[in-house]
Every structure is written in C-alpha cells, then in structure tokens.
Amino acid sequence: MSPLKMLVDFLDVRLGVRDIFAKEVSGYLLPRRVNAWYTLGAVLLTLFGLQIFTGILLLVYYVPHADLAFASVQAIVNDVPFGWLIRMLHAVGANVIVIALLLHMLSVLFMAAYKGRREFTWLSGFVLFNLTMGLCLTGYLLPWSQLSFWATTVATDTPGAIPVVGDFLVEFLRGGATVGNQTLGRFFALHVVGMPLILLGLIGFHLFCVKRRGISTPPFGEDYLADELLPFFEHEEHPAGIPFFPNYVVKDAAVICFFLAFLLAIIFYLPGLFFPPSAFEPADPFVTPPGIKPEWYFLWAYQTLKIFPSEIIGLGVQGAFMTFLALLPFIDRGRERRPAKRPVFVTCYVLGILLFVAISIWGHYS
Amino acid sequence: MEPNLVSPSQRRNFLMIMLGGVGSLLAVAAGWPLVRFLMPSDTGDAASQVAIDRTLVTPGTAHLFQFQGRPAVVLQTAPGEFVALSAVCTHLGCIVQWQEEESQFLCPCHAGRFSTDGSVISGPPPKPLEILPVTLDGDQVLVG
Incomplete structure (x- = not known):
C-alpha cells in the first residue's frame, strides 16, 4: 500500500475526507460553458496568499520608524540575499492584484453575474476591492521614500475638502498635522494587521456567498436560459456541468501560472515600471519633488479632483459613482444577462472603461 | 495497427x-x-580579536563586551593580570554576573557559580565557562 493511500485512509476513517472530496471537489459541478474569466477568483486568492507570504518575510527585516524605514528597505533590497526578489514580488504583486481585481469586476459586470440574488457576493467583492485599495495606499508609505511620503501627503490631504470635518479627518488620518513618524506607525498597523484581518474575513464571506448561491451560468450560447428567481432560497445546480476537480482546477492552475509568469516577467524585464526615481530617495519633509503622481490605479481619482472647479464637487462625483457601482445589483433588476440583449448597458460599460483609461492617461501627463 | x-x-x-x-x-x-x-547574515561582529581600553577593567572589576556575536567578560584578577571568559552560562545560556565581594560569577537563572578562571563552583552548570585568549598591547587589552 502506498504511503499516500495510507495517509488518506488514516484521515478518512477519522474525518471522512473521501466523502468531502466526492461531494465538494470531484462531485461539485460547474456550468459546462465556464470560461477563463471565472478563474480570476482563484488567481486573486493565489496573489493575496503571495502578498501575505512575502509581507511576513519583509517584516523580518523592515523597521517601521521614520528614521530607519528607508534604510531598512534599502538593506532588504541590496544586502539581504534575494531580498530584492521578495520586495519586488510584494510591490509588483500589489499592482498585479489590482489588475486582476479590475478584470474580475469587469467580467462580472459584463456577464451580469451580480444578478440572480447575488447582491451579497457583489457587495462583499466591492468592499474587498476598496479594502485592497486601502492596503495599497497604506503599504505605499512604508518604504518612506520621497515618492511614498509625498504621494501619501497628497492622498491624505484629499478629505480636507469635506466641509466641517475635513481638517479633523486629515489630522486623524495622519496622526498629526503633517505626515510623519506617527503616520507611519498607524499606516503600518493598518497595513500589517488591521486591514489583512478584515480582508481575510471578507474573502471568507465572499467565498461562502459564491459557494452557497452557486456559480452563475455564463450568459452565452443558444442553450442559455435566464435564471428563474423563486420566492425562496435555492442553490443554483449544474447537473450537466463539469467537475470542479480535475477539469476546472486545471483551468484555474493554467491561468494562475499565466499571472505568476506575468508578475515575474515585470520583475525581471521591467523592474522600474512601478518605481520612478523618487522611489529611491529617502523622504524629506522639507523638499517636495516635482511631478509627484499617485499610483496608476488612483490616477483617475486624482485627475477627477483636478477637472472639477472645486475639490468637494470632485469628491461628490467620485462618491456618487462608487455608491452607484456598489448598489448596482439593487438598481439593475432585469433578468436579462446576455450582453447582446443589453445594448445600453454594454455601451455604458465600454464608454466607462474608455473614460477610466482616458482620465488616467490625462492624469499621468497633466 | x-x-x-x-x-x-x-x-x-x-x-x-x-x-x-x-x-x-x-x-x-x-x-x-x-x-x-x-x-543569518554577517553583521560584522564576528571579528577574531576585540580591543578593550585597559582603563575600563580596573583591578577587581569585570567588563562585559561582545565577542564574535556573543557576550563575553574580561576582568583584572590582580594588577596586570587579565582573564577573559565567555559570559554565557553553560547550563541554559543565561548571562553570568560578576559578584565583586565574593570574586566569583553568579548565573541569576539557576544560581550556578563560577570562579575567576571559569571553573564551576556550585549549581547546575555542567562545564566551565569558555576561556578566551588575552594579550596586552599598550593601553589595550586584546581578546581573541
């Protein structure tokens, strides 16, 4: 008898693992037409796992103090063996996560997978997206470079436009009148403990929603039928579907490998892509470098604030757009999910993407 | 086929x-x-020899310092006679303390006692403190 079979037998008589595997893995059926876009959830889980792993490793050498943070990051990159790789995996990985998150949300929108009583799945995903942005923002300050310092100064200054409580919010975010050691302390605590704990809880809830309600059928093909919404809870079954293991897992693994290859390709061939020169200078609170810009995924918000005559209008527009996006499943109540039958939505969708790209490019060159 | x-x-x-x-x-x-x-990286504290200012080690007193990444102690047992020992107790690795009145080392963890030459006087330590080579060079005490 092989050691693996002995181990499985040992676990099976105690925990019934074969039964779980048969029901939840090899016997769990997914829609037959499930496509590569459905694998982005697994890609994101892998990338988040990589962030946690590399983040823990960076904590071994990182010092969260304004006087030592920059030097500690430089030491990680220049002195610690393979420190450059761990740091790059973490920093570039954050950008790849944002790309995967955007693609995941765009595919859900395009296929209207938020429909069919999946409001909680969408909402938890939307909060996860915003939490990831928060993680990116708080992590950006930690290297304590000129780029970190001034990008955080600009970002934390934004709530100052809110009437009455604006100044208080800015000071509360920074832990003082300006960005300093106290800001680094609270951003470090949020980035390393606070936000990851909430993130893990929310990921669990998101997966629970996906599993409990059932995977949505891709709205393509002649045999597609719109979801029938019954007045009670129903798990969406796919009796003629493909098994989660091995069919879907292989597809997941292939796309995960693609994203990991993409991440490594940036690290090895375009290492400076996300690191402008100001990322290599220690923070100087008395010298603002010219042309400080936020990360590419915040450029749209940055430019929006500049377009409108007052910051408060810009913030209001952003808030309204994000609220609309969060509440979309409650607003878009029609049963139709096929993109070809939703011309107005698809037009807005394409124009929205173009607008996002155009404003971001404008923000980059402005 | x-x-x-x-x-x-x-x-x-x-x-x-x-x-x-x-x-x-x-x-x-x-x-x-x-x-x-x-x-573990090379932190630069693994130098084979450490120089200590002679004025830091007056007769009857002990001076703690780092030797190759570990605590060590040097003392002047008699005028002009220096002894250097590892300060790590051979029982469970605590750092021994110099008891000037009794002229011996005491490990505060489990009351192990060592003489000025590192040998065990009493308590649980299984072997003496490691002796480190000492030489004099003008006003410097060289250990290692």
Whole structure:
C-alpha cells in the first residue's frame, strides 16, 4: 500500500475526507460553458496568499520608524540575499492584484453575474476591492521614500475638502498635522494587521456567498436560459456541468501560472515600471519633488479632483459613482444577462472603461 | 495497427512521476531564495580579536563586551593580570554576573557559580565557562 493511500485512509476513517472530496471537489459541478474569466477568483486568492507570504518575510527585516524605514528597505533590497526578489514580488504583486481585481469586476459586470440574488457576493467583492485599495495606499508609505511620503501627503490631504470635518479627518488620518513618524506607525498597523484581518474575513464571506448561491451560468450560447428567481432560497445546480476537480482546477492552475509568469516577467524585464526615481530617495519633509503622481490605479481619482472647479464637487462625483457601482445589483433588476440583449448597458460599460483609461492617461501627463 | 503497449495506469503513473519531478524542481527553485533570505547574515561582529581600553577593567572589576556575536567578560584578577571568559552560562545560556565581594560569577537563572578562571563552583552548570585568549598591547587589552 502506498504511503499516500495510507495517509488518506488514516484521515478518512477519522474525518471522512473521501466523502468531502466526492461531494465538494470531484462531485461539485460547474456550468459546462465556464470560461477563463471565472478563474480570476482563484488567481486573486493565489496573489493575496503571495502578498501575505512575502509581507511576513519583509517584516523580518523592515523597521517601521521614520528614521530607519528607508534604510531598512534599502538593506532588504541590496544586502539581504534575494531580498530584492521578495520586495519586488510584494510591490509588483500589489499592482498585479489590482489588475486582476479590475478584470474580475469587469467580467462580472459584463456577464451580469451580480444578478440572480447575488447582491451579497457583489457587495462583499466591492468592499474587498476598496479594502485592497486601502492596503495599497497604506503599504505605499512604508518604504518612506520621497515618492511614498509625498504621494501619501497628497492622498491624505484629499478629505480636507469635506466641509466641517475635513481638517479633523486629515489630522486623524495622519496622526498629526503633517505626515510623519506617527503616520507611519498607524499606516503600518493598518497595513500589517488591521486591514489583512478584515480582508481575510471578507474573502471568507465572499467565498461562502459564491459557494452557497452557486456559480452563475455564463450568459452565452443558444442553450442559455435566464435564471428563474423563486420566492425562496435555492442553490443554483449544474447537473450537466463539469467537475470542479480535475477539469476546472486545471483551468484555474493554467491561468494562475499565466499571472505568476506575468508578475515575474515585470520583475525581471521591467523592474522600474512601478518605481520612478523618487522611489529611491529617502523622504524629506522639507523638499517636495516635482511631478509627484499617485499610483496608476488612483490616477483617475486624482485627475477627477483636478477637472472639477472645486475639490468637494470632485469628491461628490467620485462618491456618487462608487455608491452607484456598489448598489448596482439593487438598481439593475432585469433578468436579462446576455450582453447582446443589453445594448445600453454594454455601451455604458465600454464608454466607462474608455473614460477610466482616458482620465488616467490625462492624469499621468497633466 | 500495433496494439497499444502502454496501459492507462502506466501512462497515469508516468505523468504523476513527471508532475512530481517538475513540482519538486519548482519547489527547490522557490525554496532556495527563501532559505537564503532567512539565513543569518554577517553583521560584522564576528571579528577574531576585540580591543578593550585597559582603563575600563580596573583591578577587581569585570567588563562585559561582545565577542564574535556573543557576550563575553574580561576582568583584572590582580594588577596586570587579565582573564577573559565567555559570559554565557553553560547550563541554559543565561548571562553570568560578576559578584565583586565574593570574586566569583553568579548565573541569576539557576544560581550556578563560577570562579575567576571559569571553573564551576556550585549549581547546575555542567562545564566551565569558555576561556578566551588575552594579550596586552599598550593601553589595550586584546581578546581573541
């Protein structure tokens, strides 16, 4: 008898693992037409796992103090063996996560997978997206470079436009009148403990929603039928579907490998892509470098604030757009999910993407 | 047409072995940077010889210092006679303290006692403190 079979037998008589595997893995059926876009959830889980792993490793050498943070990051990159790789995996990985998150949300929108009583799945995903942005923002300050310092100064200054409580919010975010050691302390605590704990809880809830309600059928093909919404809870079954293991897992693994290859390709061939020169200078609170810009995924918000005559209008527009996006499943109540039958939505969708790209490019060159 | 000489189970076994082999190679490729990243680095405190100002070690007193990354102690047992020892107790690794009135070292963890030459006087330590070579060079006491 092989050691693996002995181990499985040992676990099976105690925990019934074969039964779980048969029901939840090899016997769990997914829609037959499930496509590569459905694998982005697994890609994101892998990338988040990589962030946690590399983040823990960076904590071994990182010092969260304004006087030592920059030097500690430089030491990680220049002195610690393979420190450059761990740091790059973490920093570039954050950008790849944002790309995967955007693609995941765009595919859900395009296929209207938020429909069919999946409001909680969408909402938890939307909060996860915003939490990831928060993680990116708080992590950006930690290297304590000129780029970190001034990008955080600009970002934390934004709530100052809110009437009455604006100044208080800015000071509360920074832990003082300006960005300093106290800001680094609270951003470090949020980035390393606070936000990851909430993130893990929310990921669990998101997966629970996906599993409990059932995977949505891709709205393509002649045999597609719109979801029938019954007045009670129903798990969406796919009796003629493909098994989660091995069919879907292989597809997941292939796309995960693609994203990991993409991440490594940036690290090895375009290492400076996300690191402008100001990322290599220690923070100087008395010298603002010219042309400080936020990360590419915040450029749209940055430019929006500049377009409108007052910051408060810009913030209001952003808030309204994000609220609309969060509440979309409650607003878009029609049963139709096929993109070809939703011309107005698809037009807005394409124009929205173009607008996002155009404003971001404008923000980059402005 | 020739009959298929490879059974499905043989093919499966072959693929499993190949998958295991490639997986092992990838695990080693990913594990090597991890091990190197966590490997203790040379902090520069592993110098083979440490110089201590002679004025820091007056007769009857002891001076603690770092020697090759570990605590060590030097004392002047008689005018012009210096002894250097490892300050790490041989019982469970606590740092011994100099008891000037009794002219001996006491380990505060489990009351192990050592004489000025490092030998065990009493308590649980299984062996003496390690003796370090000492030489004099003008106003400097050289250990190591």
